[in-house]
Amino acid sequence: MKTRSRKQDKVNIITLGCSKNLVDSEVLSGQLKANEIDVVHENEKLDHNIVVVNTCGFIDKAKEESINTILDQVDLKRRGKLDKVYVTGCLSERYRNNLEDEIPEVDAFFGTMELPLILKKFGIDYKAELIGERLLSTPQHYAYMKISEGCNRTCSFCAIPLMRGAHTSRSIEELVTEAKRLVSMGVKEVMLIAQELTYYGLDIYKKRMLPELLNRLADIEGLHWIRLHYAYPSKFPLEILDVMKERPNICNYLDMPLQHASDNMLKAMRRQITKAEMDDLIYQIRDRVPGICLRTTLIAGFPGETLDDIQVMQDFLTQHRFERVGIFTYSHEEGTSAHDLTDDIPAEEKERRAQEVMEVQQEISYEKNQLLIGKTFKTIIDKKEAGRYIGRTEFDSVEVDNEVIINADTPLTIGEFANVKITKAYDYDLEGEVVK
Structure with a gap:
């Protein structure tokens, strides 16, 4: 099939997975737009001729969705509806060789850190000066901002380091510049995201610098809300809480995935923390920032998990009464250290356990919400x-x-x-x- 000239190209970006992927897609969009290439997100008009699928490879369900999306786009290409199909993101990073063999109709696969190579396919170069120049796929009034890439943790269940590499912080100056640019675009709320938020700065400043970053961002006029996602509990820098309490535009909200509450499971997951240490941390957080909203995520069905471990998790929720909780079922991921263990809990049992835990949280959430009536x-x-x-x-x-x-x-x-x-x-x- 004859490919249209570049002036006629219209690129549709399909994003799967987490908010970090969404930011990557927005940055790609900004680079294309700056080079006068027509680009859209999740185009429903189907008037594009090139597709970039930004994939997720985190757990089985996400991988399946990514594969199905790629196959759908390849089918459109086969029927003459598309000229090119490119694939990037975590699934492509992790399984590129397999994907190239199994889906040869895809024009090119790219890893998570290969944005310049994607741009080469459009005959353009990466422009480093375009910090914050993103084509937002979110409503104009809020945006995600990635403060670092990758992770140095060795959690046994997690494949993220395999797909995103080691932790790499962005500089405070770069992030402040991006936030100011976002505010100039109409953004009022910025959600800070990272695989490990509290590790920020250790690589480039040799110390944890999230409190300093927060203060600098809080100084930006017009930035009404700053929200913190994905803090790691081990060696949590408590001074973050002091900044949160002092600065009114930092939301009293903390997303801190804990993954489990049983010491047996925490050790097997290589979380570098015990239940007693988590208890102490949560009490300190609530003491320093009264009224804070704590969100966490948990995993049910990790290899070797017993019903007693699930009971510990339920008791933990009852003890701490988190405002927000999400739960995943364990996914047996090759390349992780947990993959050496026997995935000994059937999928239906994992789901049953997750549902049992969420029923506890559902009641807590209802009771907490009832207390808000009249406020x-x-x-x-x-x-x-x-x-x-x-x-x-x-x-x-x-x-x-x-x-x-x-x-x-x-x-x-x-x-x-x-x-x-x-x-x-x-x-x-x-x-x-x-x-x-």
């Missing part, structure tokens, strides 16, 4: 659906946490803030009305 919260308006506005408080991140369904007599502006009084509460969502 008023600063709420950002995210969207309008079925005639009602949907927003979030500072205690809720995008997609994974509570939403506030808002009944408003007068029109609200998407991306602006409103004071909302909570009138009803459910397991995971709230209803409220705007108050002056």
Whole structure:
């Protein structure tokens, strides 16, 4: 098939997986757009001729979704609907050789750190000066900002270091520049993401520098909310909490994946922390920042996990009453140290255990939400659906946490803030009305 000239190219980027992948896609979009190449995210008009699939390779379900998406795009190419199909991201990084053999119709595969090579396919060079020049795929009022890449941890279940490499921090100056540029684009909320947020700065500054970064970001005029995702509990830098308490535009919100609560499992997972140490850390966090929203994620079904271990996890949730909890079932990933263990728990049992744990959290979430009725919260308006506005408080991140369904007599502006009084509460969502 004859490929259209570059002036006619329109590129569609399909992003799978986590918010880190989303940022990578946005950066790619910014580079293409700066070079006058038409680019869109998740194009529904199907008027593009080139596709870049940014894949996820984290767990089995994500890998399956990535493979199916690639095959769908290859089928479109086979039927003459596309000229080129490129594949990048974690799955491509991890299984490139296999994918090249099994899906030869893909025009090229790229790893997670090969953006310049992708751009070469379009006849352009990477422009380092385009810090923050991203084509946002999120609504204009919020954005994710990746402060580092990779991870130095050796958690036995995790394949991320295989796909993303060692921890590499971005400089404070670069991040401040990017945040200012995002604010100039209309962004009011920045969600800081990293595989290991609290490790930030150790590689380039020889000490943990997240508190300094937070202070510098909090100084940016027009940046209303700064949200922290993916903090590691071992050797947690408590001074982060002091900055959070002092700076009003840093949300009283911390996403800290703990993965389990049983000492047996924590040791097998190589988490470098005990349950007693986690207990102490959580008490310190709540003491230093009263009213903080703590979010965590857990894993059910790790090799050797017993029903007693699941009970410990449930008791742990009852003890600490986290505001937000997510749970994954264990995925047996080649290349990880846990892959040497026997994956001895059937998939159905993993799911049953995860559901059992979430039933405990569901009750906790309902009880905590009931306590919010009658209280008023600063709420950002995210969207309008079925005639009602949907927003979030500072205690809720995008997609994974509570939403506030808002009944408003007068029109609200998407991306602006409103004071909302909570009138009803459910397991995971709230209803409220705007108050002056």
